[in-house]
Amino acid sequence: GESVGLHLPTLSVQEGDNSIINCAYSNSASDYFIWYKQESGKGPQFIIDIRSNMDKRQGQRVTVLLNKTVKHLSLQIAATQPGDSAVYFCAERSDSSYKLIFGSGTRLLVRP
Amino acid sequence: DTGVSQDPRHKITKRGQNVTFRCDPISEHNRLYWYRQTLGQGPEFLTYFQNEAQLEKSRLLSDRFSAERPKGSFSTLEIQRTEQGDSAMYLCASSHPGGEQFFGPGTRLTVL
Numbered sequence: 001g002e003s004v005g006l007h008l009p010t011l012s013v014q015e016g017d018n019s020i021i022n023c024a025y026s027n028s029a030s031d032y033f034i035w036y037k038q039e040s041g042k043g044p045q046f047i048i049d050i051r052s053n054m055d056k057r058q059g060q061r062v063t064v065l066l067n068k069t070v071k072h073l074s075l076q077i078a079a080t081q082p083g084d085s086a087v088y089f090c091a092e093r094s095d096s097s098y099k100l101i102f103g104s105g106t107r108l109l110v111r112p
Numbered sequence: 113d114t115g116v117s118q119d120p121r122h123k124i125t126k127r128g129q130n131v132t133f134r135c136d137p138i139s140e141h142n143r144l145y146w147y148r149q150t151l152g153q154g155p156e157f158l159t160y161f162q163n164e165a166q167l168e169k170s171r172l173l174s175d176r177f178s179a180e181r182p183k184g185s186f187s188t189l190e191i192q193r194t195e196q197g198d199s200a201m202y203l204c205a206s207s208h209p210g211g212e213q214f215f216g217p218g219t220r221l222t223v224l
């Protein structure tokens with residue numbers, strides 16, 4: 001398959017460790033934030049979302065943290081698995097516009 | 113498969129030719145979006161539809177680009193007089209109003 005991103009920042013973690021992927025977003029008026037996972041040759045896949053009135057949301061093995069003061073979003077993946085290897089993008093949007101604005105991605109590599 | 117589908121998956125064309133891509137959204141979704149993604153970047157919004165109405169267009173969508181969703185179901189994206197700079201992955205997504213956007217696998221366009 002083709003590479004999603006050739007020059008992306010890369011996070012390399014050992015299988016079983018926790019991963020933290022960070023994102024700085026651009027618009028302080030954004031109401032909604034999403035993390036997507038993109039594997040080579042595929043479209044982005046929804047992982048977890050959070051609204052601007054929250055600062056933390058947990059899913060299965062994933063947690064998203066939102067710090068509106070510094071416009072920072074993070075994705076925590078517990079017990080990282082080889083299948084988690086992909087490029088991860090954060091995205092934001094406001095309720096007045098349904099277009100998503102994507103941040104720059106991070107490539108996650110999981111070492112066996 | 114009940115996800116978003118796109119056709120073709122790959123398109124190679126010569127500069128100056130016209131190309132058309134098709135997107136079939138998830139059947140009960142009335143919102144449909146087009147994005148463009150170049151290597152190493154996150155997807156960039158192009159346009160979106162609610163039913164058959166095109167409600168928002170990015171300035172990235174030059175006069176050579178046109179999108180339609182005539183019956184509020186599938187959508188087409190046409191690029192006229194293609195240029196090498198049009199080479200990218202063209203992604204389609206669909207959603208319920210205010211819901212998460214589900215992406216298709218994309219159409220990879222290469223303009224020679």
